[in-house]
Amino acid sequence: MDQDHRAREALVAExxxxxxxxxxRVEGLAPTLSSTCEAVTQASKQLEAQVAALESRMKRLADHAQDVAVKHIAQRTRELMHAAAEAEHQSMAALARALFLSELNPSLKSLLRAANDCARYQSSPRINWWACALSAVASAILVGVLAIQTLSP
Incomplete structure (x- = not known):
């Protein structure tokens, strides 16, 4: 037993x-662990500062993008409004021309026909110049009134 006891003592001593x-070894690692902890803490603080700076830059970038988008939408809206107004103007002008031709053309032709008839029969005693002039003036007044009514909004 003595030998067992010695073997145990040797194992315990070892x-x-x-x-x-x-x-x-652990005591030797303590300064290294302490400096590593400080480095991690410092890196964490630097990372927090960078994140804060990045957040403000991202906010400015988002605000700028929003401003650009709003300006683009406003510009595009103005262009569409001008195009729509121009199309409306052209449509109304075309309608006015069509109405002018459909309503006034027959009156103008009648006026020309009456003037031509008066000129053709100028030597005839049956044609009264006053009647021709009165007919021409009446036709001209009629054409003017129709033109004003057609072109007025």
Whole structure:
């Protein structure tokens, strides 16, 4: 038993030596762990500062993008409104021309026909110049009134 007891003591002594060696190593790591902890803390603080700066830059970028989008939408809306107004103007002008031709053309032809008839029969005693002139003036007044009514909004 003595031998078993000695073997145990040797094992315990060897284990104590190993534990002592491990403790020495752990104590040697303490400064390294401390400096590593400080480096991680410093990196964390730097990262927080960079994130804060990035947040403000992203906010400015988003605000700028919003301003550009609003200006683009406003410009495009103005262009569409001008195009619609121009199309409406052209449509109304075309309608006015069509109405003018459909309503006034027959009156103008009648006026020309009456003037031509008066000129053709100028030597005839049956044609009264006053009647021709009165007919021409009446036709001209009629054409003017129709033109004003057609072109007025």
């Amino acid at each position: 284990a104590l030596g190993d534990i002592s060696e491990l403790l020495d």
